[in-house]
Amino acid sequence: MAASNQKGAAAIAANANAPPLLDLTIDNITPNTIRINSQSNNARLTYVMARLVTHLHDFARETRLSTDEWMASLQFLIACGQICSDVRNEFILLSDVLGLSLLVDNINHPKPPLGTEGSVLGPFHTHDAPVLANGSSMTSDPDGEPMLAVCTVKDTQGKPIAGVTIDIWETDSSGHYDVQHADRDAPSERCVMVSDDQGRFWFKGLKPVSYPIPHDGPVGKLLERLNRHCWRPAHVHFMFSKDGWDKLVTALYLRGDPYETSDAVFGVKQSLVIDLDKVDKETAEKYGVQEGSWLLKHDFVLTTQEETEKLRDQLAVEALEKLGLRLKLVDHLPVPDLD
Amino acid sequence: MAASNQKGAAAIAANANAPPLLDLTIDNITPNTIRINSQSNNARLTYVMARLVTHLHDFARETRLSTDEWMASLQFLIACGQICSDVRNEFILLSDVLGLSLLVDNINHPKPPLGTEGSVLGPFHTHDAPVLANGSSMTSDPDGEPMLAVCTVKDTQGKPIAGVTIDIWETDSSGHYDVQHADRDAPSERCVMVSDDQGRFWFKGLKPVSYPIPHDGPVGKLLERLNRHCWRPAHVHFMFSKDGWDKLVTALYLRGDPYETSDAVFGVKQSLVIDLDKVDKETAEKYGVQEGSWLLKHDFVLTTQEETEKLRDQLAVEALEKLGLRLKLVDHLPVPDLD
Numbered sequence: 001m002a003a004s005n006q007k008g009a010a011a012i013a014a015n016a017n018a019p020p021l022l023d024l025t026i027d028n029i030t031p032n033t034i035r036i037n038s039q040s041n042n043a044r045l046t047y048v049m050a051r052l053v054t055h056l057h058d059f060a061r062e063t064r065l066s067t068d069e070w071m072a073s074l075q076f077l078i079a080c081g082q083i084c085s086d087v088r089n090e091f092i093l094l095s096d097v098l099g100l101s102l103l104v105d106n107i108n109h110p111k112p113p114l115g116t117e118g119s120v121l122g123p124f125h126t127h128d129a130p131v132l133a134n135g136s137s138m139t140s141d142p143d144g145e146p147m148l149a150v151c152t153v154k155d156t157q158g159k160p161i162a163g164v165t166i167d168i169w170e171t172d173s174s175g176h177y178d179v180q181h182a183d184r185d186a187p188s189e190r191c192v193m194v195s196d197d198q199g200r201f202w203f204k205g206l207k208p209v210s211y212p213i214p215h216d217g218p219v220g221k222l223l224e225r226l227n228r229h230c231w232r233p234a235h236v237h238f239m240f241s242k243d244g245w246d247k248l249v250t251a252l253y254l255r256g257d258p259y260e261t262s263d264a265v266f267g268v269k270q271s272l273v274i275d276l277d278k279v280d281k282e283t284a285e286k287y288g289v290q291e292g293s294w295l296l297k298h299d300f301v302l303t304t305q306e307e308t309e310k311l312r313d314q315l316a317v318e319a320l321e322k323l324g325l326r327l328k329l330v331d332h333l334p335v336p337d338l339d
Numbered sequence: 340m341a342a343s344n345q346k347g348a349a350a351i352a353a354n355a356n357a358p359p360l361l362d363l364t365i366d367n368i369t370p371n372t373i374r375i376n377s378q379s380n381n382a383r384l385t386y387v388m389a390r391l392v393t394h395l396h397d398f399a400r401e402t403r404l405s406t407d408e409w410m411a412s413l414q415f416l417i418a419c420g421q422i423c424s425d426v427r428n429e430f431i432l433l434s435d436v437l438g439l440s441l442l443v444d445n446i447n448h449p450k451p452p453l454g455t456e457g458s459v460l461g462p463f464h465t466h467d468a469p470v471l472a473n474g475s476s477m478t479s480d481p482d483g484e485p486m487l488a489v490c491t492v493k494d495t496q497g498k499p500i501a502g503v504t505i506d507i508w509e510t511d512s513s514g515h516y517d518v519q520h521a522d523r524d525a526p527s528e529r530c531v532m533v534s535d536d537q538g539r540f541w542f543k544g545l546k547p548v549s550y551p552i553p554h555d556g557p558v559g560k561l562l563e564r565l566n567r568h569c570w571r572p573a574h575v576h577f578m579f580s581k582d583g584w585d586k587l588v589t590a591l592y593l594r595g596d597p598y599e600t601s602d603a604v605f606g607v608k609q610s611l612v613i614d615l616d617k618v619d620k621e622t623a624e625k626y627g628v629q630e631g632s633w634l635l636k637h638d639f640v641l642t643t644q645e646e647t648e649k650l651r652d653q654l655a656v657e658a659l660e661k662l663g664l665r666l667k668l669v670d671h672l673p674v675p676d677l678d
Contacts, residue, residue, distance in 0.1 A: 022599070022608070023609055024438070026445045029438045030438070036567060041566070051401050056437060058394060060439060061662070062673075065446065070440075078430055079420075081421050081423065098395060099371070100399060101409075103365060103396055104404055104405075106368075107403055225381075226376050227379045261361050262375075312403075320401075323400070332405075333405060334401075
């Protein structure tokens with residue numbers, strides 16, 4: 001390489017790992033790209049990039065991806081990025097409809113038999129929901145069917161967990177989250193609660209309804225081309241956080257929903273499908289709601305961060321062995337085992 | 340499934356291919372996603388989506404992708420999309436630095452021995468370049484080193500091809516394309532020419548310089564994390580189009596450039612590395628340029644669309660057989676061979 005006072009050239013010349021990149025072909029582009037990406041001293045980044053490049057290139061080779069398809073894919077990604085805003089995340093939606101979100105949740109949050117299962121986060125969680133006291137109403141929609149939710153959060157031994165932060169969000173009666181309304185000026189149908197010393201939390205919301213995921217953007221167009229519907233069964237989202245406990249992102253689904261077994265984002269698990277009751281007289285008086293309105297009762301079970309990590313590590317080691325990959329876990333994440 | 344008058348449910352209920360999507364796991368999410376994506380009657384789309392989902396899921400399984408890494412990836416994609424504009428395409432840049440662009444070009448434009456090889460399109464081609472008459476100057480930069488380019492475009496038998504449209508673009512002397520200047524009000528260092536009846540085209544430009552690809556965005560940050568430099572060796576882009584001829588996207592690179600063997604986007608091929616001459620007295624008079632200025636002479640060779648398609652099909656069939664995939668070509672693109 002010619003002498004150069006340009007910093008980049010000096011850096012690359014100094015790195016003996018860098019292969020000469022010239023006359024790259026369908027057959028040798030992958031190992032060369034992996035080698036040039038392996039200069040960071042971050043073993044995890046190197047491994048993730050190597051797998052990414054391998055799969056990306058294999059995809060192109062197996063499909064003999066055409067130039068037009070390549071360009072259309074890039075345009076699709078641009079469109080996804082450009083429609084994103086503070087309150088719209090088209091890439092989460094894309095991940096959801098491709099089954100990636102469900103997969104990543106399953107990998108990261110394995111549950112021992114007693115723990116409440118997870119579900120997809122979806123693109124509609126926000127960080128501006130108000131913290132409400134137990135018993136508050138989180139809806140400003142006069143048209144929905146009122147629903148009282150009375151829940152607990154406990155550990156796998158049945159012991160209540162106090163001080164758990166619970167994010168709760170659902171659509172309004174029209175099947176839209178607040179952020180989907182152009183004139184949104186304040187959060188609605190969402191709140192943050194904290195479990196009391198008996199692990200309880202309760203609030204007034206709406207009976208959830210089935211709704212289509214946003215289908216006016218590129219992901220909606222993709223579903224249409226795939227002849228897939230864009231509906232999700234009625235559900236309420238819950239996210240539980242407390243130091244020392246595995247973060248639980250989940251949802252409860254209403255039994256009998258027409259989309260119970262065809263959720264566009266693959267989120268439904270049988271253990272999360274529930275029946276609503278009706279509020280009886282005593283409950284109505286106790287919680288200050290109308291007798292005969294809907295009642296959601298549910299007991300959530302958290303697992304400790306420690307037991308989840310242990311289970312996740314164990315499942316990772318088993319899965320990677322099954323895949324024939326020689327890896328070790330560093331900070332709970334696989335990297336090549338070069339020893 | 341419960342009766343429903345909702346269009347989506349009716350459509351899905353009517354489709355016997357749709358699997359019940361419930362309790363999906365790390366192990367069964369992939370076949371289920373593929374099945375739900377297989378309802379379009381478009382065999383090519385079904386195949387491409389199946390390979391995409393398989394690779395995406397395998398990537399997550401092999402890396403045990405963490406929730407934080409997943410979210411960081413989505414944020415990265417959003418950032419790429421949001422920085423795109425009419426004159427900036429961060430996803431082409433991403434495809435370039437991951438070696439995908441080079442791979443897709445190689446797959447789609449195989450060259451018989453005599454044909455000029457292709458190179459990456461890059462993100463800087465525009466559609467507003469002026470059509471200039473032979474001999475025109477395409478630069479408005481007073482600071483660069485003037486270069487006369489005298490070229491021909493011929494077929495593999497050496498016969499001139501008239502009426503070929505040639506897009507030509509390069510950076511200015513500062514290493515920036517016109518679109519990288521915020522105050523760009525007209526195209527510069529770019530033009531469109533048409534070959535004359537002897538297959539000739541000639542123009543006045545600048546001796547190209549090495550330059551960094553845009554590194555103020557997410558792709559630049561990625562390269563930095565990977566400890567990769569962001570430089571490209573000095574080159575001029577050419578794109579040749581004429582009905583009946585395989586579209587040729589290529590570039591000529593200057594021999595001896597410090598980045599000749601470390602191009603950040605893998606575009607260099609030895610057959611595209613050239614030496615510049617100096618303009619002699621006779622040439623200076625003929626073309627109206629200064630004696631002693633730089634001279635680029637090159638003969639480009641196009642292949643017919645027919646011979647390229649034939650070669651591409653043949654290479655595709657061979658490669659897919661080698662991969663053990665049972666596919667057939669429909670419209671020159673692989674789809675599963677179910678017969």
